[in-house]
Amino acid sequence: MKDVVTLSKKVCMLGAFGVGKSSLVRKYVYNIFKEDYLTTIGVQIYQKSVTLKNKANQVGKSINMILWDMAHIEKFDKTIKTQILGASGAVLVFDLSRMQTFNELEEHAKRFLEVNPNSKLVFAANKIDLVDNNKLKMEQFLHLSEQYNTECLVTSAKTGHNVEKMFSVLASLL
Amino acid sequence: MQEFFEQILREKKLSCAIFDHDLVLQDWSKFLHQYCSIRIANKKIHTIWQVFPELVGMEEVVESILKQQTKKHDIEKINKYTATGKLRYYTLTLLPLADPRTGYIQLVCLIADTTTETAYEQEIQQQKYEILMLQSNLAKYGNHSSIGILGNSEKIIHVREFIKRLANVKNTTVLLQGKSGTGKNLVARAIHETSLTADGPFVEINCASIPATLLESEIFGYEKGAFTNALNSKNGLLEIADGGTFFLDEIGELPLSLQSKFLSFLEYKKFRRLGSTQENTVNVRIIAATNKDLKKAVENDEFREDLFYRLNVVATFLPDLHELGDDVIILAEHFINVYAYDFRKKIRGLTPSAREKLMAYSWPGNVRELRNVIERAIIFADGDRLDDKDLLLQEISPKPASMPGDISAIPDSGLSIAEMEKRFFFNAIRKAKGNQTKAAKLLGLSLDKFRYRMKKYNLDIKNSDGVETDIK
Known part of the structure; x- marks a missing residue:
């Protein structure tokens, strides 16, 4: 039996303030959710290993994800570029209950790929627990994810909906 | 690491770790464990x-430092929870350092603790983003129409039109009349916010909530020594409202003694502070509101006639909620959105039976009562829509306008005690569904006494329509 290879990969959480980046990471790593809003300053580092199966449903590889939970980026200055440098992937998060947060995503994706051209992206439409699923117009999100050849998953850090799946999808792309 | 060197590092809130050319840890300072991920x-x-797992992905940077192609690399504002659960902020600096014995280049990781400074920044950013979050929520839930008055009924359209018409009219006094909870305060704010003086202050006072003796000094201000304990001069609310709007809620409660001074201000836009001989001038729009019938108050000598006419230049009546038809549902759904968001509940709208219940209710407390009912319902409801059982209403009372048998409604022509008694009988018969024994019991009368009075008032128990016609 072959040894499972463990790869360490840096993943950045990007998006506007209050969209739930920290909540998604905490739900994924510690399975906790807090209603309180606490602004992140700089970058908070988390780690979580995820084991991926190959096509034969056997353990293929293990990825040690180094999650960089980043503060809201107002300006892509030198400090930010230093922080996102070397990332293999990013989760771009927006808040379904504040659709203006969706507008920032494309800029974030573009700037992130300028620094890390070969990295992979996943979009998270977060806080589904606060909106009516029936009124969601997914076309615009799908358009963006198609543009970046990736997935856009509807998530909720509160209920845990799609949180594990979203990180697994990204891990499989890395 | 040598002790004196440790002391210097500690003094400067620094820690350090030294890695050899193969990136294996060789030496480290005592407090390094506060910042790293392993024991x-x-x-x-x-x-x-x-x-330092945070360096994953920076292999090229590390290599470049070891080759001395890069002199220094900083990663600022990293934060981690320590083993004791304390959040620490730090800047990680990577530097090349030649080993004095072998001459090989080593990698120094210098950690500068910035927890104290960054904690201040965190507080400031926290406040900033909380305000931005509130603003975006307000934009979403606070202003469904341009002036924040919801509804499509004719009466609400009239109110909105009234506000719009005032937008370009400078400083005209406005009188808002309507029952408690009909939104007089909201309309006053809307007038202010759409007016030419929207950038100025909006100052309000509730004339019923301040003792009559203090009201004058609150509105007009006072000079030092004007009365006992007037140790310093104080601006009145009129002065504070200069350039904006002064809203007097419950103007009907303004003491008669103060009404003449207020009238004089309305006429000449001038006033004197208490204890002053000097006249002050301010440029304010006055909006007054009341749930009292001011005309009646004038008749009863409780309100000055000249002040009433001075206030009544531009006036409107705000409608009761039960007069607004389907607007009840529009407002209810608005409050559902607001409170569902506030209480983080996924409740979206009303079931048909809940709608029916809201439409059937008379809403004596008007929009304020509706808001409270929805707030309570959102807190306790479990489903994804509010059901009729979630809506705790005082009672399903008949709508006043459509029920001639309503005891509390006194027509303008007046009502005699005999007529009043007749109405009680009518209601008792109706409540007892024509059962005389039950109706008598409801009124605390024996059956004989009940029948005697029925005969006296010529009420026909078999024909309720006839009764209704009779008492109109």
Whole structure:
């Protein structure tokens, strides 16, 4: 039996303030959710290993994800570029209950790929627990994810909906 | 690491770790464990990626430093929870350092603790983003129409039109009349916010909530020594409202003694502070509101006639909620959105039976009562829509306008005690569904006495329509 290879990969959480980046990471790593809003300053580092199966449903590889939970980026200055440098992937998060947060995503994706051209992206439409699923117009999100050849998953850090799946999808792309 | 060197590092809130050319940890300062992800043991081999996983992905940068192609690399504002659960902020600096014995280049990771400074920044950013979050929520839930008055009924359209018409009219006094909870305050704010003086202050006072003796000094201000304990001069609310709007809620409660001074101000836009001989001039729009019938108050000598006419230049009546038809549902759904968001509940709208219940209710407390009912319902409801059982209403009372048998409604022409008694009988018969024994019991009368009075008032128990016609 072959040894499972463990790869360490840096993943950045990007998006506007209050969209739930920290909540998604905490739900994924510690399975906790807090209603309180606490602004992140700089970058908070988390780690979580995820084991991926190959096509034969056997353990293929293990990825040690180094999650960089980043503060809201107002300006892509030198400090930010230093922080996102070397990332293999990013989760771009927006808040379904504040659709203006969706507008920032494309800029974030573009700037992130300028620094890390070969990295992979996943979009998270977060806080589904606060909106009516029936009124969601997914076309615009799908358009963006198609543009970046990736997935856009509807998530909720509160209920845990799609949180594990979203990180697994990204891990499989890395 | 040598003790004196440790002391210097500690003094400057620094820690450090030194890695050899193969990126294995060689030496470290005592407090390094506060910033790294693993427990460091003397006899173990620790790589830089284990000690500082935040450097994963920066292999090229690390290599460049070891080759001395890069002199320094900083990563600012990293934060981590320590093993004791304390959040620490730090800047990680990577530097090349030649080993004095071998001459090989080593990698120094210098950690500068910035927890105290960054904690201040965190507080400021927290406040900033909380305000921005509130603003975006307000934009979403606070202003469904341009002036924040919801509804499509004719009466609400009239109110909105009234506000719009005032937008370009400078400083005209406005009188808002309507029952408690009909939104007089909201309309006053809407007038202010759409007016030419929207940038000025909006100052309000509730004339019923301040003792009559203090009201004059609150509105007009006072000079030092004007009365006992007037140790300093104080601006009145009129002065504070200069350039904006002064809203007097419950103007009907303004004491008669103060009404003449207020009238004089309305006429000449001038006033004197208490204890002053000097006249002050302010430029304010006055909006007054009342749930009292001011005309009646004038008749009863409780309100000055000249002040009433001075206030009544531009006036409107705000409708009761039960007069607004389907607007009840529009407002209810608005409050559902607001409170569902506030209480983080996924409740979206009303079931048909809940709608029916809301439409059937008379809403004596008007919009304020509706808001409270929805707030309570959102807190306790479990489903994804509010059901009729979630809506706790005082009672399903008949709508006043459509029920001639309503005891509390006194027509303008007046009502005699005999007629009043007749109405009680009518209601008792209706409540007892024509059962005389039950109706008599409801009124606390024996059956004989009940029948005697029925005959006296010529009420026909068999024909309720006839009764209704009779008492109109």
